[in-house]
Amino acid sequence: MVQFFLESERVTELVTHLKGQKPVFAPHRKGRKSFAFERVEDAADVVLDYPRVMHSIRKFFLPPRETLMTFDLAENDFSTADVQPSDAIFFGVHSYDLGAVHRLDYNLGKGHPEKNYITRRQGAVFVGVSFEPDAYHFCGSVGIDPMDTSGFDIFLTKLLDGYIVEALTEVGEQLLNGLDLPAHEAGKPARGNFQQHIYLPQAKLNEVMAKSYDNPVWAETAEKCVGCGTCNLVCPTCYCFNVEDTVNIQATGGTRDRHWDGCMLREFTGVAGGEVFREHLADRQRHRVFRKFKYISDETGQPWCVGCGRCTAYCTAGISIVNIVNRLVGDYEKVAVTPI
Amino acid sequence: MAKPRVAIFDFTGCEGCELNQLNFEDQLLDILAHVDIVEWREAMDGHADEYDIAFVEGSLSTPDCIKRIHEVRRKAKVLVALGACAVQGGINGVKNTHPIEEVREEVYGEDKYLFPTLPALAVSSVVKVDYNVRGCPMTQLEFLKVFTALVLGKEPIEPEHSVCVECKLKENECVYARGMICLGPVTRAGCDAHCPTVGQYCTGCRGLVPEPNLKAMEEILVEHGLNVDEAWKRLQLFNANEIEGVRS
Ligand code: SF4
Ligand code: SF4
Ligand code: SF4
Ligand code: SF4
Numbered sequence A: 001m002v003q004f005f006l007e008s009e010r011v012t013e014l015v016t017h018l019k020g021q022k023p024v025f026a027p028h029r030k031g032r033k034s035f036a037f038e039r040v041e042d043a044a045d046v047v048l049d050y051p052r053v054m055h056s057i058r059k060f061f062l063p064p065r066e067t068l069m070t071f072d073l074a075e076n077d078f079s080t081a082d083v084q085p086s087d088a089i090f091f092g093v094h095s096y097d098l099g100a101v102h103r104l105d106y107n108l109g110k111g112h113p114e115k116n117y118i119t120r121r122q123g124a125v126f127v128g129v130s131f132e133p134d135a136y137h138f139c140g141s142v143g144i145d146p147m148d149t150s151g152f153d154i155f156l157t158k159l160l161d162g163y164i165v166e167a168l169t170e171v172g173e174q175l176l177n178g179l180d181l182p183a184h185e186a187g188k189p190a191r192g193n194f195q196q197h198i199y200l201p202q203a204k205l206n207e208v209m210a211k212s213y214d215n216p217v218w219a220e221t222a223e224k225c226v227g228c229g230t231c232n233l234v235c236p237t238c239y240c241f242n243v244e245d246t247v248n249i250q251a252t253g254g255t256r257d258r259h260w261d262g263c264m265l266r267e268f269t270g271v272a273g274g275e276v277f278r279e280h281l282a283d284r285q286r287h288r289v290f291r292k293f294k295y296i297s298d299e300t301g302q303p304w305c306v307g308c309g310r311c312t313a314y315c316t317a318g319i320s321i322v323n324i325v326n327r328l329v330g331d332y333e334k335v336a337v338t339p340i
Numbered sequence B: 001m002a003k004p005r006v007a008i009f010d011f012t013g014c015e016g017c018e019l020n021q022l023n024f025e026d027q028l029l030d031i032l033a034h035v036d037i038v039e040w041r042e043a044m045d046g047h048a049d050e051y052d053i054a055f056v057e058g059s060l061s062t063p064d065c066i067k068r069i070h071e072v073r074r075k076a077k078v079l080v081a082l083g084a085c086a087v088q089g090g091i092n093g094v095k096n097t098h099p100i101e102e103v104r105e106e107v108y109g110e111d112k113y114l115f116p117t118l119p120a121l122a123v124s125s126v127v128k129v130d131y132n133v134r135g136c137p138m139t140q141l142e143f144l145k146v147f148t149a150l151v152l153g154k155e156p157i158e159p160e161h162s163v164c165v166e167c168k169l170k171e172n173e174c175v176y177a178r179g180m181i182c183l184g185p186v187t188r189a190g191c192d193a194h195c196p197t198v199g200q201y202c203t204g205c206r207g208l209v210p211e212p213n214l215k216a217m218e219e220i221l222v223e224h225g226l227n228v229d230e231a232w233k234r235l236q237l238f239n240a241n242e243i244e245g246v247r248s
Helices: A008-019 A093-109 A116-123 A170-176 A202-210 A217-222 A283-291 A294-302 A321-337 B023-035 B061-073 B083-088 B090-097 B100-114 B140-151 B163-170 B212-221 B229-244
Strands: A003-007 A024-030 A036-039 A065-072 A077-080 A088-093 A124-129 A153-156 A162-167 A239-245 A254-261 B006-009 B035-041 B051-057 B078-082 B131-133
Touching: A003 A008, A008 A024, A008 A088, A008 A162, A088 A093, A093 A116, A093 A124, A093 A294, A124 A170, A124 A283, A153 A170, A162 A170, A202 A283, A202 A294, A202 A321, A217 A321, A217 B212, A239 B140, A283 A294, A283 A321, B006 B061, B023 B140, B035 B131, B051 B061, B051 B083, B061 B078, B078 B083, B078 B140, B083 B090, B083 B131, B083 B229, B090 B229, B212 B229
Parallel strands: A024 A088, A088 A124, A124 A153, B006 B035, B006 B051, B051 B078, B078 B131
Antiparallel strands: A003 A162, A024 A036, A065 A077, A065 A254, A153 A162, A239 A254
């Protein structure tokens, strides 16, 4: 694959070049210390050097809130929302977030396929960028490298004074056409070191989790947890939602809307008739961690956590999924080596 | 089908939640198309003997309030509390954090014996409340949601989750990141994270989530190097009754 070199000063030029072809969504500053993916209006606002965005690009395929249909009570009729393929470039995506999109493709594509998600996923072009792991990233422990180019159409690898640019698909190549970039010869830099690790070899994943149902860590974590659901809502591989109908005041019609929901929230575990399946925060915390490391993993053999570190970084109570999982591994090892 | 008969009552509050204050001009005709208002001190004379829905504003803070609310409950099929004062005692509950005699002296001075007073109570601490419209003041949007559900014979849904959920759905930067105390993690959602969305902290005006983990909340404040006493004073502002006994 041919590699080009892009000076840091020319990032704006690249964004403008892409923007001339399709809408571009990229990280922007938000608030004082945060970043968020937004549609690019001015290429100069794009930030490529960012630790993480609160919501991954999942939000473009499965929006936090969306109207599914409008209904007319007088006519006893309804029409579903007009959902369009995204047909856009997602620029500056980290490898773990694309990994998360591939996991969502699996979850929302099988069984009863999620039509809106699948439609919006169409025409999505991904331009990745490498990143320096910070105090929360641990994707290396779940097999995702910061310089992993797989699945991207174009990938930018950060160098001191610019980026290595690679077109990895035909779509990517075409998008770069017309941009005059010098070739890059020197090879790729070494990747940064992770500060966070989970010590769970994939071969042992299912076994460790199978032994963790009664671990005291669930109750201990629950003492510190306020049950705010943040860890679900920021997780790029979470896809649960709730659906609500709203009728207008004239009682002539209304809308059916859905919004993200999460298994840390008590209401989420309630069912018709008032039964609540996971009454305690400890049960819900276990369920959340098992959704990332056990239930789907038993099926696929892969962790469903992509190691983005969001759930830990955004938890006001400082609860760390890395600590929880390492505790499970540690307790498993202890029991495993204890003679009977 | 006969229209539901509605009665509206006000107890102790600042009148910020009163229905006639909420600029309902655009919806009033639609509202009236669904119901018959049979009692409403602010807008009409007379009393009714029975009603299907009673909307109650304000907290209960005198012996007379207690007498009246029992009567309302007896006559109403469904009772809805409107606004923070009615739902959890609201700001009036701050009074409960001081000895009642001190409060009487302070407010009425020499005439204090003419004005019997009680701690400011949530309506639900005296009679059964069927549904709540929360907030200080409650919003038109939330009132209409509950109202529409009731006239359609549906169960109004009250969120149990915290303000953080709505805050996260909007991808707001958390105000803790800016060194502010926010009560969002233990406060009931429904306002669409109104305050954090404009860069302010949440003062808990909608009341606490069910079974709030206040110990964990305190840990959060300590871990962020924030003033726990200050946070608890803020929590008392709207939730004196709810946190009574949990921490003094
Ligand atoms: S973000 Fe933290 S406090 Fe909130 S539910 Fe998750 S673990 Fe609990
Ligand atoms: S579980 Fe936490 S670290 Fe793992 S993908 Fe979800 S938010 Fe990221
Ligand atoms: S600003 Fe407040 S409500 Fe929003 S996430 Fe932070 S703590 Fe929760
Ligand atoms: S954010 Fe908090 S204080 Fe503000 S309206 Fe909502 S519940 Fe009330």
